[in-house]
Amino acid sequence: xxNMGKDENLDKILNRIDALCEKRPSHKEVLKFxxxxxxxxxxxxxxxxxxxxxxxxxxxKIKCKEGFPLVSKEDIRFDVDLATTLFxxxxxxxxxxVSEDIKKINKAIDGQELDLEELFKKALPENGNHIKAVAxxxxxxxxxxxxxxxxxxxxxFEAYANELKEYVDQEHWLKNxxxxxxxxxxxxxxxxxxxxxxxxxxxxGYKWRFVRIRCPYCNNNNHKTLRYFYTxxxxxxxxxxVCDKCKRYxxxxxxxxxxxxxxxxxxxxxxxxxxxxxxxxGYKRDEKTLF
Amino acid sequence: MDISRRDFLKVSGAASxxxxxxxxxxxxxxxSAYAQANPPEWVSEAFSICPYCGCGCGVIVGSKSGTLTYxxxxxxxxxxxxxxxxKGQASIxxxxxxxxxxxxxxxxxxxxxAYAGDWHEIxxxxxxxxxxxxxxxxxxSDLIETEDGVTVNRLETIAALGTAKDTNEECYLYxxxxxxxxxxxxxxxxxx
Numbered sequence: 001x002x003n004m005g006k007d008e009n010l011d012k013i014l015n016r017i018d019a020l021c022e023k024r025p026s027h028k029e030v031l032k033f034x035x036x037x038x039x040x041x042x043x044x045x046x047x048x049x050x051x052x053x054x055x056x057x058x059x060x061k062i063k064c065k066e067g068f069p070l071v072s073k074e075d076i077r078f079d080v081d082l083a084t085t086l087f088x089x090x091x092x093x094x095x096x097x098v099s100e101d102i103k104k105i106n107k108a109i110d111g112q113e114l115d116l117e118e119l120f121k122k123a124l125p126e127n128g129n130h131i132k133a134v135a136x137x138x139x140x141x142x143x144x145x146x147x148x149x150x151x152x153x154x155x156x157f158e159a160y161a162n163e164l165k166e167y168v169d170q171e172h173w174l175k176n177x178x179x180x181x182x183x184x185x186x187x188x189x190x191x192x193x194x195x196x197x198x199x200x201x202x203x204x205g206y207k208w209r210f211v212r213i214r215c216p217y218c219n220n221n222n223h224k225t226l227r228y229f230y231t232x233x234x235x236x237x238x239x240x241x242v243c244d245k246c247k248r249y250x251x252x253x254x255x256x257x258x259x260x261x262x263x264x265x266x267x268x269x270x271x272x273x274x275x276x277x278x279x280x281x282g283y284k285r286d287e288k289t290l291f
Numbered sequence: 292m293d294i295s296r297r298d299f300l301k302v303s304g305a306a307s308x309x310x311x312x313x314x315x316x317x318x319x320x321x322x323s324a325y326a327q328a329n330p331p332e333w334v335s336e337a338f339s340i341c342p343y344c345g346c347g348c349g350v351i352v353g354s355k356s357g358t359l360t361y362x363x364x365x366x367x368x369x370x371x372x373x374x375x376x377x378k379g380q381a382s383i384x385x386x387x388x389x390x391x392x393x394x395x396x397x398x399x400x401x402x403x404x405a406y407a408g409d410w411h412e413i414x415x416x417x418x419x420x421x422x423x424x425x426x427x428x429x430x431x432s433d434l435i436e437t438e439d440g441v442t443v444n445r446l447e448t449i450a451a452l453g454t455a456k457d458t459n460e461e462c463y464l465y466x467x468x469x470x471x472x473x474x475x476x477x478x479x480x481x482x483x
Contacts, residue, residue, distance in 0.1 A: 026321035033315065097315050143314045194366040194373025211367050212351060213336055223338065229331035240331075273326035275308045276319075281331065285307040 010042045020270040027270050034269045040089045041155045048159045051077050060167035069182035070164050073124050078156040080117045087152045108138050123149030161204035170209045176216045180206045186289035187264045188252040200264045202289045215243035240274050242283045249283040341379045345480035347456035359387045450476035
């Protein structure tokens with residue numbers, strides 16, 4: 001688990017962001033932005049309460065065997081007031097950057113044109129059309145709205161994943177979607193001394209085991225159409241695995257090389273140069289897995 | 292400023308990162324400059340099986356423009372779960388030694404005739420024909436057809452040694468061939 005935003009970890013997270021800013025000053029601006037977002041998310045973490053989840057070991061076992069995630073994201077309940085608080089705080093952060101859009105959002109909330117509860121419920125990538133419709137209706141940037149909704153819900157999803165992780169059978173899942181919530185991974189990790197590969201969920205941050213040579217998006221396992229690149233200067237701590245079949249890529253952190261307990265969300269933003277390199281080579285990243 | 296950033300995106304062709312930049316107005320130029328200073332080094336990986344002992348450990352082989360650069364245990368292989376013995380770890384030397392192709396690697400069939408000192412190259416067809424002929428000669432001369440009046444068709448002068456790396460189907464063919472010949476000394480290398 002990444003435990004991103006857990007209060008006792010916040011210092012560690014912020015220190016890592018500062019260290020990356022120093023190591024790669026080119027990424028300072030985005031990392032500083034991430035720092036603000038994570039700080040706000042962590043402020044509401046202690047207040048998140050999780051409703052009892054209707055699951056037991058037997059159901060979990062069957063779901064794992066049949067390839068169903070433990071919960072469907074629609075079933076995740078969250079405190080709308082708390083989520084609204086976070087949403088507004090995130091808006092404040094963004095105000096320095098996109099004040100026009102934030103003004104529109106605030107106006108829409110006050111004028112009851114924007115129903116935040118509904119936005120949160122339909123904020124999942126699977127309901128992309130809702131966000132699109134709302135954004136068009138209010139004349140907003142669609143990605144901005146989905147960014148706000150996604151990052152508002154993130155601490156809630158993470159809290160659920162933390163609660164449910166004991167029900168997952170790591171050794172037998174090995175699928176390309178999250179065993180807790182069913183989302184796509186946004187990053188991968190090679191860890192432990194054997195170099196086991198783990199994928200990290202783009203919604204709830206859960207980390208699960210996956211096969212070393214296989215595309216985590218299209219399941220292609222032909223090694224002739226899979227390869228990766230790293231950069232000489234940064235060494236093998238970061239690599240980008242690409243699939244020539246679906247033309248998508250995933251960034252991978254080698255924890256044996258990096259030598260520390262990594263927080264993927266930070267490393268992701270701190271290695272944006274790799275995204276540029278991958279895209280220049282003709283590979284894509286779905287926006288669902290972004291930020 | 293906005294226009295130059297947008298132009299910059301066009302040049303770098305970034306789509307997803309471009310979304311972030313386009314939405315939040317980050318300055319992409321320092322990141323792009325950093326990317327340009329770090330050209331990608333491409334590596335291919337493939338699964339393979341260690342050729343040495345009978346265990347048949349799974350390995351991942353990495354190569355850079357056709358030359359092997361590393362061999363490591365396959366963490367997903369149920370036999371070794373990512374571990375390799377020292378010999379397995381050094382198995383890359385069959386192909387590559389100190390980054391250069393190993394010239395001593397045997398890539399063709401070599402034959403050393405009886406009482407001869409050196410090896411000479413022969414074709415696969417010739418090798419298979421010669422081995423088949425030797426097996427036939429051996430069987431023709433040594434097959435025990437009956438013992439105490441009972442038909443046994445036993446061939447005791449040939450022994451067979453299998454490997455743990457064979458698949459079920461290969462093992463089936465192997466045992467079928469040996470039994471058809473009458474070979475009774477059928478063994479497996481893990482017990483040797």
